[in-house]
Amino acid sequence: MDTVLWSRIQFAMTAAYHWLFVPLTLGLALVMAIMETLYVVRKDDFWRKATQFWMKIFAINFAVGIATGLILEFEFGTNWSNYSWFVGDMFGAPLAIEGILAFFMEATFFAVMFFGWHKVSKRFHLASTWLTGIGATISAYWILVANGWMQNPVGTTFNPDTVRSEMASAQAFWEVVTNPVAVSKFFHSVTSGWVTGGVFVVAVSGWYLLKGREREFARRSMLIGAIVGLVGTGAVMLSGDSSGVHAAKYQPMKLAAAEGLEKGGPRAPFSIVPGVEIPGMLSILATHDIDGVVPGINDILNGYTDNEGNVVPSVAEKMARGRKALDALAVYRELKDSDPDSAAVVRKVLDRNVQYMGYGHLEKPEDVIPPVPVVFWAFRLMIGLGMLMALLLLLALIFSWKDKLDKKNWFYIAALCCIPLVFICGQCGWIVAEVGRQPWTIQGLLPVNVAVSSLSAGAVKTTFFLFLAIFALFLVIEIRIMLGAIKKGPQITEN
Amino acid sequence: MAGLVKKVWLFYRDGFKNQTWGRPLIWLVILKFFILFAILRVFFFRPVLAGKTDAEKSETVGENLTRNHNNTQTNNLNEQPWIPSSGPVSSLP
Numbered sequence: 001m002d003t004v005l006w007s008r009i010q011f012a013m014t015a016a017y018h019w020l021f022v023p024l025t026l027g028l029a030l031v032m033a034i035m036e037t038l039y040v041v042r043k044d045d046f047w048r049k050a051t052q053f054w055m056k057i058f059a060i061n062f063a064v065g066i067a068t069g070l071i072l073e074f075e076f077g078t079n080w081s082n083y084s085w086f087v088g089d090m091f092g093a094p095l096a097i098e099g100i101l102a103f104f105m106e107a108t109f110f111a112v113m114f115f116g117w118h119k120v121s122k123r124f125h126l127a128s129t130w131l132t133g134i135g136a137t138i139s140a141y142w143i144l145v146a147n148g149w150m151q152n153p154v155g156t157t158f159n160p161d162t163v164r165s166e167m168a169s170a171q172a173f174w175e176v177v178t179n180p181v182a183v184s185k186f187f188h189s190v191t192s193g194w195v196t197g198g199v200f201v202v203a204v205s206g207w208y209l210l211k212g213r214e215r216e217f218a219r220r221s222m223l224i225g226a227i228v229g230l231v232g233t234g235a236v237m238l239s240g241d242s243s244g245v246h247a248a249k250y251q252p253m254k255l256a257a258a259e260g261l262e263k264g265g266p267r268a269p270f271s272i273v274p275g276v277e278i279p280g281m282l283s284i285l286a287t288h289d290i291d292g293v294v295p296g297i298n299d300i301l302n303g304y305t306d307n308e309g310n311v312v313p314s315v316a317e318k319m320a321r322g323r324k325a326l327d328a329l330a331v332y333r334e335l336k337d338s339d340p341d342s343a344a345v346v347r348k349v350l351d352r353n354v355q356y357m358g359y360g361h362l363e364k365p366e367d368v369i370p371p372v373p374v375v376f377w378a379f380r381l382m383i384g385l386g387m388l389m390a391l392l393l394l395l396a397l398i399f400s401w402k403d404k405l406d407k408k409n410w411f412y413i414a415a416l417c418c419i420p421l422v423f424i425c426g427q428c429g430w431i432v433a434e435v436g437r438q439p440w441t442i443q444g445l446l447p448v449n450v451a452v453s454s455l456s457a458g459a460v461k462t463t464f465f466l467f468l469a470i471f472a473l474f475l476v477i478e479i480r481i482m483l484g485a486i487k488k489g490p491q492i493t494e495n
Numbered sequence: 496m497a498g499l500v501k502k503v504w505l506f507y508r509d510g511f512k513n514q515t516w517g518r519p520l521i522w523l524v525i526l527k528f529f530i531l532f533a534i535l536r537v538f539f540f541r542p543v544l545a546g547k548t549d550a551e552k553s554e555t556v557g558e559n560l561t562r563n564h565n566n567t568q569t570n571n572l573n574e575q576p577w578i579p580s581s582g583p584v585s586s587l588p
Contacts, residue, residue: 115510
């Protein structure tokens with residue numbers, strides 16, 4: 001395997017590892033904030049102890065997950081240096097804001113949350129708990145602004161002098177921050193974290209019931225977990241719908257791959273599994289109109305007319321224009337000092353074709369097709385598991401609300417089985433998002449084979465296995481500490 | 496102001512000191528940061544463009560962006576009459 005593939009595998013592994021901790025952090029943050037609010041409002045000490053227990057689980061997850069995202073930034077500089085420089089101007093602001101927020105909000109309020117019981121007022125402590133979760137959520141927003149820009153690079157212009165995508169004004173920054181892809185991605189990711197947190201709380205509560213322990217704590221925790229998870233599920237569905245609409249608009253190849261749709265058009269069918277289709281459903285989901293055009297893979301390769309009546313050129317034409325842009329870039333760089341007048345003329349050629357610059361690096365039109373089976377099945381697995389989680393959470397809500405949790409071993413065991421499944425569901429979502437946009441690191445501008453650094457595959461392979469060993473070790477440590485904490489339990493004396 | 500700083504310092508110090516179950520977690524975080532910054536960053540993840548000026552970085556990345564392309568493609572700036580429609584880029588006026 002070559003450097004590009006190893007670099008991609010390494011980045012995918014690091015991102016997937018990071019995403020094991022983030023959704024649980026976001027979900028548990030909401031669960032414990034709600035529980036502490038109940039403690040402050042109802043003045044019931046039960047909720048303080050329950051909050052402290054889930055806070056402990058939150059802390060273990062946070063401690064192991066902390067800084068796993070930093071490794072991604074190491075990889076940017078080492079494995080993806082061309083990409084890193086290309087996006088540096090654009091990524092600088094959101095990542096700096098994220099870093100400052102993460103440091104100040106989380107370091108301050110996290111410490112008050114853990115060290116501040118009985119040292120600060122109840123209300124200040126409650127505010128700190130909420131602000132820890134809100135800080136983590138805002139952090140996620142800035143990261144997803146950066147990710148959303150890679151999927152839909154708005155608000156920036158390519159500067160051939162610096163070879164960077166740059167934000168020219170405050171207006172451009174605003175465009176980047178309010179990028180519709182980033183906004184829907186943010187809601188989809190964060191609320192999927194609520195589902196993860198909800199399922200985790202339901203499952204751990206189920207384990208206590210299975211063991212005949214902490215019955216009241218488990219019932220009440222299950223109720224809160226189910227509510228958080230179900231609210232998350234509803235929000236995931238709404239934001240997923242808007243993600244689908246945005247994919248159709250900005251990344252039609254991703255949608256076509258997720259659907260395995262070779263030939264599209266109006267009234268495009270939604271494929272449940274190969275051979276089982278709902279006519280017109282894909283058009284409804286992707287455009288909110290049964291007659292809306294959803295292009296298939298072949299339509300995108302050959303060119304088509306979109307729903308606004310714009311003619312989208314074929315990939316071959318985009319490649320020709322991309323090559324023109326790259327030629328112009330090379331000539332511009334050669335002439336800009338020695339012959340500024342000619343360079344200015346060439347610059348105009350570049351500017352006219354720059355939106356297709358990335359296509360100039362492709363060898364053949366089919367290079368724009370991502371691995372269809374991977375995206376297709378990851379999408380189905382995500383939706384299928386998401387529906388299973390919704391069913392679990394609904395049952396948990398009904399059973400705990402009606403206090404009918406006794407002797408439901410099948411349900412407790414099913415809930416425990418859902419812990420790995422909810423994480424797989426989240427990972428599948430990222431596979432659809434990230435594998436689905438291949439071959440691009442930045443949609444239309446920079447393919448992965450150009451974004452990568454000139455390193456030997458052996459060097460990347462070495463760090464890959466090093467990470468694999470370190471990640472596995474830390475994961476085992478986390479699971480052991482977490483299982484220890486769960487086994488010990490909340491130690492609430494129940495009547 | 497000094498009083499506030501002292502209060503904050505004592506809050507953090509006592510918080511860390513009085514940890515029970517949190518103690519192994521703090522050591523875990525310290526160990527992780529050590530591995531990340533003292534080992535991985537220093538020996539395995541040196542930024543490829545580190546040590547270069549911004550102009551040099553632009554030059555390197557510009558070269559990388561156009562190099563592979565120039566190796567495989569011919570110049571096609573033929574919408575500009577003064578630029579030859581074929582031949583290596585370096586031969587352009």
